[in-house]
Amino acid sequence: MTKKPTPTAFPTHAPHLIKDAVKLIASYPKVPITVDCVIFGFEENELKVLLIRSDLEMYKGFWSLLGDNAKDNEELDSAAYRILKERTGMNDVYLDQVRAFSHPQRHPGGRVITLAYCSLLNIQHHELKIYANELHWHSFSSIKEMAFDHKEILDTCYAWLQKRIQEHPLGFNLLPDKFSLRELQNLYEAILGVSLDRRNFRKKFASMGLLIDVGEMEEDVPHRPGKLYKFNFEKYEKNKRKWIGIDF
Amino acid sequence: MTKKPTPTAFPTHAPHLIKDAVKLIASYPKVPITVDCVIFGFEENELKVLLIRSDLEMYKGFWSLLGDNAKDNEELDSAAYRILKERTGMNDVYLDQVRAFSHPQRHPGGRVITLAYCSLLNIQHHELKIYANELHWHSFSSIKEMAFDHKEILDTCYAWLQKRIQEHPLGFNLLPDKFSLRELQNLYEAILGVSLDRRNFRKKFASMGLLIDVGEMEEDVPHRPGKLYKFNFEKYEKNKRKWIGIDF
């Protein structure tokens, strides 16, 4: 998902040239940088987002994204993974950089630039080790107000997600390994905020050939159980380019 | 194009709370931030990009993006507009934030995080006031090597442009006010790197209804001249949402 910037190979140069470069950089104003992670999940037919309580007294009681400052010489992608790990224990999650938020008054303590990172994950797969202050999954639609400009960041990431899920079949990241077509459709409907024709939805996914019938049925549903499928990751990886642009 | 972050309305609080917030921020490492602008244009059937010579002795002779440091308390979007203006005199141009590049060794003078901004413009409309060191348009495809990690940034922005131009009919930003369908098609072919069927291309744009026949013909072409069109910006703005997803 996220493309890691590769190190720049710059020619090694005479020390006085390096000194010049260092001097130039030293003349630039410096800014504290933070990373905020927007972690989406899906459960009980609802899009959820992982939040903590703000640790600033000023925003006491407000919900806040999982964020912290980037360390010296730390790549931002690495910072995002580190912060997520520190606060939730999660390890095996992809994060995508979404954008920077840099309004000079976005933080009451002074100027901070933050980079928003976003991820989709399967809530069942990631037990929360609650290292952070009141770490909880929240129904996305119930979040009206947040600390700092975090509501704006959240909304930007939601828009990013809506777009993203139509370009790649990432819905699978949000579901259990085995899922029914109804669950898959509910997911798309929840994220896109539309209702979709059941037959056409099934036809669409059938024609993509990305679903493997695992030969099992749903259990413990109060109605006729549906077949369970798993996602054909192998085929997806092979034909990645093709799936861009899924229309419903 | 670019969505400006809106100021956060945070409740005014007791001074000691503000002090806490300030203290928190003060404990964060600080990083120099720069902005680099990738300005694409189109001329002589070629995608072009606006570059300057690196002003670092170390990268003497290398081409470099239009960049500079963000100032204290300056929003990054504003910084990008300011820098573009300072270096080229250009005023009336949209810039979109693309992404941050933060590899700790990306600059020989030490850690600098840069935010890439991207724009498409009509070369004829924007006479360059050359405030910068050897500011020139370059054929995109001729650029093989650049200062710092600027080649990587350029390539990322090119990929962004390819995607972007298929989601919105932004090709128009790159063309003169009046253009022929051939010019429009050349533009798409150049940016997407494919060749398109002429009849189908024309049909597609005709059906979008975004072209207005200005009742004039091309001049000074060594063959039968084509009709000239202008872009129906008004209609585009009204139906913006609809145009997402232009397939050829």
Next chain:
DNA sequence: TTATTATTGTGTAAGATGTACACATTTAAA
């Protein structure tokens, strides 16, 4: 003035995809 060259402008048929829509079947629960 004429012939040559390059490019414009135009339509259609076949295939692929999207959309709207209904009914018998299956399970759990009452």
Next chain:
DNA sequence: TTTAAATGTGTACATCTTACACAATAATAA
């Protein structure tokens, strides 16, 4: 045994995509 709720399935129609050819026009060169 009935009821409720959801599954599984196919078709016709409209829309969009793709492939493809030829006469008309203007500029240029002979």
